[in-house]
Amino acid sequence: MDSNHDLKITLIGTGTIGLSFAVFHLTHLKSPSQLTIYDTRPDLEKYIQDTLLSFYSSSSPPIPAISEINIAQSLKSAVEGAHIIQESGPENLPFKTALWKEVEQHATKDALLWSSTSGIPASQQSREMQDTSRLLVVHPYNPPNIMPLLELVPSPDTRAELIERTQEFWRARGRVPVHIKKEVTGFVANRLAFALLREAIHLVDAGVVTVAEVDDIVQNSMGPRWAVAGPFKSYHAGGGAGGLEGFFKNIGGTVQGCWDDAGRANVGEEWEQRIFREAEQSYGSVDTTERDMITRRVLEAVKLEKQTSKDD
Amino acid sequence: MDSNHDLKITLIGTGTIGLSFAVFHLTHLKSPSQLTIYDTRPDLEKYIQDTLLSFYSSSSPPIPAISEINIAQSLKSAVEGAHIIQESGPENLPFKTALWKEVEQHATKDALLWSSTSGIPASQQSREMQDTSRLLVVHPYNPPNIMPLLELVPSPDTRAELIERTQEFWRARGRVPVHIKKEVTGFVANRLAFALLREAIHLVDAGVVTVAEVDDIVQNSMGPRWAVAGPFKSYHAGGGAGGLEGFFKNIGGTVQGCWDDAGRANVGEEWEQRIFREAEQSYGSVDTTERDMITRRVLEAVKLEKQTSKDD
Incomplete structure (x- = not known):
């Protein structure tokens, strides 16, 4: 995953934060085909075509070919082979625990698993995972296609190597990832x-x-x-x-x-x-x-x- | 005092805040000769020549002829005929009460009397004045030659007309004066x-x-x-x-x-x-x-x- 040419990123959830992250990644990946989006929303393809463009209005880089983005039909196909799996779904603990439990079954072993949550700690989200060391929170400051800060909040279980790779990813893209050492309420x-x-x-x-x-x-x-x-x-x-x-x-x-x-x-x-x-x-x-x-x-x-x- | 051509401003105190205000006024007055500076510091003239220039290093406008600034030899001569008298002296109540008591004796009746204090309310500073309605706090955000905010904090006695004239002065110069309605600790x-x-x-x-x-x-x-x-x-x-x-x-x-x-x-x-x-x-x-x-x-x-x- 060191080479940006081969990097595959999967986004789960297409609310404001998810779409803003999509814009960020699209302006940094070599090709829109490296991005996969998944949501249970009906008419997802049309929704993304319609909505993503409005996020570019405040964005100076040119708009990539949105039609080349992969729209996944199932969580399994969304997750398989991805190097980064970033969740920006509902702020709801049962949703997130069930999601990570299923993601874990299909994701490659060294994929980075990130949650954009503003309040639910990784240690709670990972409760039903077999390997609780795989998950960390990557909390943006809204909107993430513009604001440089990312709060990296691991659980006590999260492996140090995953935190480091996450820091490297964001730093290489001119962003400011800050490692928060404890899972305090609301982060910093x-x-x-x-x-x-x-x-x-x-x-x-x-x-x-x-x-x-x-x-x-x-x-x-x-x-x-x-x-x-x-x-x-x-x-x-x-x-x-x-x-x-x-x-x-x-x-x-x-x-x-x-x-x-x-x-x-x-x-x-x-x-x-x-x-x-x-x-x-x-x-x-x-x-x-x-x-x-x-x-x-x-x-x-x-x-x-x-x-x-x-x-x- | 509506005409900037005739406006005379007197600054009392030549610490960081006083000199920064001097830079602000010098870049907005027609002539440096409209500015008078007073301090009890020895060697005041040389000190101002030496120090004021360093405040211009971060300032894009050209440096005016500093030698034309009036250096007052007494508080009386500093204050007489001034339209605005702005105090940035020590944060010390006895100093300020004694100062305003004396300023009042020599200042013209409609001069604006401003204190740059960050903590001593106008109602305390004016205690020994005959007319306590004349004074208000004009608290800058440091350094005032750069930061747009001025907190205008009148005492309950301060005349509304003086607050309005103070607001007009700063607004006309592109600054943001905000009228604080109560003398709360530390202002806002x-x-x-x-x-x-x-x-x-x-x-x-x-x-x-x-x-x-x-x-x-x-x-x-x-x-x-x-x-x-x-x-x-x-x-x-x-x-x-x-x-x-x-x-x-x-x-x-x-x-x-x-x-x-x-x-x-x-x-x-x-x-x-x-x-x-x-x-x-x-x-x-x-x-x-x-x-x-x-x-x-x-x-x-x-x-x-x-x-x-x-x-x-």
């Missing part, structure tokens, strides 16, 4: 983002700022900053010669003050209806095609500039 | 960022990821995403036709799971030495000139693309 990216979201909800609920003002604040401060240098690197720089320690020495009191005063909103509480309505009034229907196009330019700007400064 | 941007930082500290401390991996994750997911669309807008889009409500309907369980499991690190606890050391080992001395140059490109990419799509 969502936990970080949801921590900020909780405080944002609190501040809107307390009448300090509006929904749109929170977004204005983030888009014009930590958003662009963190696109270039993450929080630890930023605060380490902010501490000058003293680094992160200097930063906490200077304003640790303010940091702790913010933490002590932080909100503790919960799902299902009163804030929901007001904030849901405010978001709807502020944004209505968001044009994600525009957002994705701008995000792509931002990522290109960061990549280009970082490359340029390395070359200096 | 830092509260949001510190909420995420607390969870990041917890996850590193728990051995889930390293300091550098947290930064890799943020730089390749929510950083670029939030540079384009803030958290509410992103999750509203993520909910599809159901908006933010649909988002919580779909994965509210995972969100609450992350919140319930969130860390509660505190300043001064055991994690500090390990994480400070890890940041130092990962980053040593950060090249902020490079970071600022890349950040500028990112902001330009977002601005250009948003403008282009508006024109379509």
Whole structure:
């Protein structure tokens, strides 16, 4: 599977994440015929022809011949001979345990088995497999045809060699796979983002700022900053010669003050209806095609500039 | 003061923030002679000549004639006749109360009085002023010559007209002033960022990821995403036709799971030495000139693309 010419990838599930991964692979494989798609959806071939094109609208590479993609008629035929089998099906444990149990029977021994789940750990999904060392979570940041991050979350059983091969695959394609060492709830990216979201909800609920003002604040401060240098690197720089320690020495009191005063909103509480309505009034229907196009330019700007400064 | 030709701006304090604001104003005023700088630092003139140039290294506009800047010899002469008086002095309440008490005696009646503080509310700084309605906080995101956000935090006494004029000033210069309605601890941007930082500290401390991996994750997911669309807008889009409500309907369980499991690190606890050391080992001395140059490109990419799509 080292040669991209022979690589065969099978995608199971054709929701938003599955199709976005299809676009990613199609723009990196030598031929669309190296990709196989399987789903129990009726009229799958027509659905893919119709839907996949819309995912290309925000994508600059040319559209490959979609008709050359293999549409599998059974899970068995989808899986046989594939080097990578990537599942983006329903977020439902019985579905996933049954799927991997069957996949295992037909997949070649050294195939990489990946789940795109955002919440169901590999150790649960693999419960009915004979060899539980074969599976790991490869959680994208939506949409994966644009966002570089992949969270690699193995179960305690997953073989190290499979994690390494998965890292190599994504790195060779310019992506950023990060190995998450424990199967924590929600993995890492969502936990970080949801921590900020909780405080944002609190501040809107307390009448300090509006929904749109929170977004204005983030888009014009930590958003662009963190696109270039993450929080630890930023605060380490902010501490000058003293680094992160200097930063906490200077304003640790303010940091702790913010933490002590932080909100503790919960799902299902009163804030929901007001904030849901405010978001709807502020944004209505968001044009994600525009957002994705701008995000792509931002990522290109960061990549280009970082490359340029390395070359200096 | 509507005409930029006649506008006179006085900056008090020449630390990092003060000098960065100086660069911002110099690139927007018609002439450097419209800017006055005051500090009690010895050798002020030489210090400014030497230091200000280094702030321009990450700045694309041409460097104005720095020798034309007015260096004030006293607070009285610095303040008299100025339309805007902006304080970026030490984060120390007695310093600020004494400063504003004296500024008030010499400033023209309708001058805008701004403090760059990141933590001392206007209602405390104005305690010894005769007219407490004159002052507001204008808190930048560092460095203000590059980052668009300004948090405008009035005290309950601050006159609405002064907030409006302050908003107009920054908007006319392409910046994003956001009116924070309550004097909450740490204002809004830092509260949001510190909420995420607390969870990041917890996850590193728990051995889930390293300091550098947290930064890799943020730089390749929510950083670029939030540079384009803030958290509410992103999750509203993520909910599809159901908006933010649909988002919580779909994965509210995972969100609450992350919140319930969130860390509660505190300043001064055991994690500090390990994480400070890890940041130092990962980053040593950060090249902020490079970071600022890349950040500028990112902001330009977002601005250009948003403008282009508006024109379509």
